[in-house]
Structures are given as structure tokens and as C-alpha cells.
Amino acid sequence: MQITVQPVPVSRTLNQALRLLDETFASPEVRAYPRYLGVTITGDCNIKCIYCERQRGHNVRDYYFPTDLYEQMEPHFHAAQRVTLLGLGEPFMHKDFERMVRMAKAAGAECITTTNATMLNDRYRRMLVEIGLDYLGVSVDSPDPATFELMRAGAKYERIMEYIRALRDLKRELGVDRPRIGLCMTVSRDNVWHIPNMVRLAAELGAVDLHLQNVVLYRKEDAAMSVLGTWRMDWMVSRARKLAADLGIGLYYVPRDPYTPEFAPETKMSAPEKPGRACREAWTQFLVYDNGDVHPCCFTEETFGNLRQQSLEAIHFGEKATDFRRRIWEGKLPAACVDCGYLIRRDPAEAERNLAEARALLSQLSSDEERAVLSAALAETEARMAAPLPRSSVG
Numbered sequence: 001m002q003i004t005v006q007p008v009p010v011s012r013t014l015n016q017a018l019r020l021l022d023e024t025f026a027s028p029e030v031r032a033y034p035r036y037l038g039v040t041i042t043g044d045c046n047i048k049c050i051y052c053e054r055q056r057g058h059n060v061r062d063y064y065f066p067t068d069l070y071e072q073m074e075p076h077f078h079a080a081q082r083v084t085l086l087g088l089g090e091p092f093m094h095k096d097f098e099r100m101v102r103m104a105k106a107a108g109a110e111c112i113t114t115t116n117a118t119m120l121n122d123r124y125r126r127m128l129v130e131i132g133l134d135y136l137g138v139s140v141d142s143p144d145p146a147t148f149e150l151m152r153a154g155a156k157y158e159r160i161m162e163y164i165r166a167l168r169d170l171k172r173e174l175g176v177d178r179p180r181i182g183l184c185m186t187v188s189r190d191n192v193w194h195i196p197n198m199v200r201l202a203a204e205l206g207a208v209d210l211h212l213q214n215v216v217l218y219r220k221e222d223a224a225m226s227v228l229g230t231w232r233m234d235w236m237v238s239r240a241r242k243l244a245a246d247l248g249i250g251l252y253y254v255p256r257d258p259y260t261p262e263f264a265p266e267t268k269m270s271a272p273e274k275p276g277r278a279c280r281e282a283w284t285q286f287l288v289y290d291n292g293d294v295h296p297c298c299f300t301e302e303t304f305g306n307l308r309q310q311s312l313e314a315i316h317f318g319e320k321a322t323d324f325r326r327r328i329w330e331g332k333l334p335a336a337c338v339d340c341g342y343l344i345r346r347d348p349a350e351a352e353r354n355l356a357e358a359r360a361l362l363s364q365l366s367s368d369e370e371r372a373v374l375s376a377a378l379a380e381t382e383a384r385m386a387a388p389l390p391r392s393s394v395g
Contacts, residue, residue, distance in 0.1 A: 010033060010079055010370075012078065013364050013365060014361075014365055014373065014374060015032050015079040016361065017358040017374050018031040018374070018377055020355070020357050020358040021358050021378065024355060025278040026351065026381055027384055028322055028329040029322055030283055030316070030322075030325070031377055033076055033080070033313070033316065034284060034285055034286050034316055035285060036080065036081065036083075036286075037073065037076060038086055038287040038288065038298075039070060039083065039084065039085055039087075039100070040086060040287065040289050041086065041091045042062075042064050042089035042091060043063040043088045044062040044063070044064065045093075046093065047152055048153040049141075049152050050150070051151070051216070064093075069307060070100055071103070072312075073307070076312055077104050081110060083104035083109045083110070083112075084113065086114060090115060092115060092119040092120075093119070098131060101131050101132075102131055110134040111133055111134055112136070113133065113137070114138070114139060116138075116139050117138045117155075117164060128167070129174060129176060129179070132178055134178055135180045136181055136182070137183070138164060138182070139184045140185065140198070140201070141185050141186050141187075141191055142185075142198070143194055143197045144191075145158065147191055150190065161205075167181065181205065181208065182207050182210070182211060183198065183201070183210045183211070184210075185213070186213055187213065187214060188215040189225055189226075189227055189232075192230075192233055192236055193232070195237060195239070199251065202247075202249050207249065208250060209249060210244065210250070210252070211252045211253075212237065212240075212253040214226060214227070214228045214255065214256065228255055228256075229255070256339065256341040273332055274331050274338070275330075276345055277328055277333070277343050277345060278328060278344055278346050279342055279344065282296045286315075291308075292306040294312070294315050296321070299336050300336035302320075302324060302334060303320075304316075305318060305321075351385060358374070358378060358381075359378060362378075
């Protein structure tokens with residue numbers, strides 16, 4: 001199905017300025033189009049990771065994101081900074097993966113994805129370089145072959161290492177730096193001790209960073225798998241941060257409640273009311289599922305609308321999305337957000353910096369109409385920042 005589309009009526013520069021104003025968190029309402037767009041490209045996978053929800057008793061569909069729905073989103077790629085192709089499956093298994101990347105890149109957005117690398121053969125390596133994929137996260141849960149193959153059943157450690165090294169060498173041969181390679185590690189009691197050596201492996205493979213995440217728990221009886229908040233995790237992350245700094249590798253770890261939303265109300269350890277908080281994900285991104293449902297992120301079951309029934313613009317600026325942000329803004333957190341590591345405390349100094357950056361972008365706008373839009377938004381944001389916040393929002 002071929003769809004003719006037009007870019008959203010805002011330049012990327014204006015959208016960047018409006019996004020900076022949104023991220024002053026002076027209001028639950030937003031002016032900018034989504035900065036990040038996530039697409040759950042597939043739920044089909046060719047390996048059986050022991051901690052995946054399909055191995056923990058959940059019925060996971062082997063879906064593929066509809067190409068016509070992706071085309072419907074294309075106008076928003078022109079304002080977005082990044083399009084992320086993600087999901088519970090292996091993205092290379094989607095027949096239109098290459099086309100999806102090309103569409104995002106043609107619109108001027110970055111495009112990133114995460115793979116298990118089992119299909120990263122010569123054809124795929126050359127394709128990724130040719131189409132200009134910006135970032136390829138590779139799921140590698142241990143530098144120890146036996147532990148790796150235990151956790152990622154169906155993947156062979158030596159083959160995966162061979163494929164990643166070959167991509168590193170191909171980039172060097174062609175003199176290109178894309179796609180940047182990152183390693184993604186799901187941490188549990190089985191591999192927590194391996195975190196520092198994962199930093200060393202990242203450096204050897206030519207990766208730019210290492211992302212750590214807690215194992216997600218889909219059943220109460222799996223609670224012992226998690227090392228969140230334990231001395232083991234804290235110690236290993238501390239050692240890894242020092243090593244990463246020495247080796248020039250980025251290390252990213254955001255602790256969050258490991259339980260899925262159906263367990264969240266029973267497992268929360270802190271109060272559901274936290275004044276003075278915000279969430280960049282809720283203000284700046286969307287995650288679109290294969291059925292068209294639009295979510296703020298993958299950690300909550302709340303939906304803002306469906307692309308089969310509404311435009312993404314109507315959903316983004318609509319009542320449900322605004323109400324979700326308002327609950328966070330007022331400190332009355334949705335259950336899935338209470339202990340999320342992405343929740344931040346609103347920082348007046350950062351808000352002032354964002355305001356100054358947005359003001360500086362006025363001179364870069366190409367039309368009087370855009371300058372008028374930004375000038376009005378600046379004045380409104382300044383007034384909101386000067387006004388006292390509701391008592392429930394202060395903390």
C-alpha cells in the first residue's frame with residue numbers, strides 16, 4: 001500500500017526549540033512534536049533467552065509491524081530526532097527492515113535498533129553500512145561463552161563475536177563510523193559478576209558504549225533473579241564505571257523496578273506521590289505497537305490512542321497524553337512510574353538553560369512565521385516559570 005505523505009508543518013529547528021521549552025517542565029502540556037519515535041518492529045525471534053517473557057509463561061505473539069502503519073508515521077520523522085526499531089523479537093526478521101531504516105534516514109532522523117546478531121552475516125553487515133543505520137545495539141549478556149549460551153539459548157558466542165568483529169573491521173576498511181556499535185547487557189544473578197569484563201569486551205569489539213538493564217520479572221517466583229539494589233550490583237557497576245572511564249567507553253545504567261505492571265502495585269517500596277518530578281520520555285517520545293496503540297514507553301500499559309483511529313498529532317497533543325503528564329507533574333504517579341529510574345526531579349537551573357538554548361535558536365529559524373511561533377512560546381514559558389507551581393507539584 002503506497003501512501004503519499006507530507007512533513008509535519010514544523011521544521012526540525014523549530015521543533016528542537018519547542019522541545020527545549022517543553023523540557024522546562026513548566027507545564028504538562030507540550031508544543032513540540034515527538035522527539036523520539038519507537039516502533040515495535042517485530043515480536044518474532046530466532047533464539048530463546050531464558051529471561052524473555054515468552055520463556056516465562058507469557059503468550060507472546062510473533063507479530064510484524066504493518067508497513068502501511070509505519071508509512072502513516074513517516075511525516076513525523078521529519079521533526080523527530082530519532083526513530084528506534086525495537087520490540088521483543090529480532091528486527092532483521094522483518095521483511096521491510098531495510099525500507100523502514102531508509103524512510104527514517106531520508107526524512108533526516110537518526111535510526112537505531114537492537115539485534116541478537118545471529119543474522120549479522122556479510123549481507124546484513126554491508127546493508128547496515130550502506131543504508132546508514134546510526135546505531136546498532138547488540139545484546140551480549142556475558143563475555144563468558146558458557147554463561148552467554150546459557151542465557152541466550154540458540155545463539156553461539158563465537159559466531160556472534162565473529163560477526164561483531166567483522167562489522168567493526170568493515171567500517172574501518174570503508175572509513176565510516178556508522179553504524180556505531182553498542183553492547184546491551186541484561187543483568188541477573190547469573191552474570192552480575194561479569195559487568196567489568198563486559199566493559200573490556202566492548203572496548204575490544206570497537207563498541208562506543210555498554211547499556212545495563214535489570215532483568216525484568218514476569219513471575220513472582222522469579223524474584224531471586226534480580227540483583228537490583230544489592231551490594232553485588234552496586235559494587236560491579238562502580239568498578240565498571242571506573243574501567244569504562246579509563247577505556248573511553250560510555251556506561252549507562254538506569255535502575256528501575258524489575259517487575260512488570262501487573263505486579264507493580266504489590267511490589268512498590270515507596271510512596272505513589274512524589275512531588276516535583278518529571279519524565280523526559282512522557283514529554284518527548286511515543287512507542288507505537290503493531291496494532292496501532294500508542295504508549296508513552298514500554299514500562300506502562302497505558303495507551304494514549306490508536307493510529308488506526310487518530311493521527312499521531314491528535315494523540316500526542318490530546319487529552320489522554322496530557323492527563324498522563326499532568327499526573328506525573330502533580331506528583332500523583334501512575335503505578336508503573338513510582339520507582340522508575342527514568343523519573344527525574346525538576347531542576348530550575350536546567351529549565352533556565354533550556355530556556356536560554358531555545359531563545360538562541362530564534363536566529364536560526366528561516367521564516368517570520370516560525371520566529372513568531374517561537375517568540376510566543378518563549379513568552380508563555382517564561383510566564384509559567386515565574387508563576388508558583390501548584391502545591392502538589394512542589395517537593
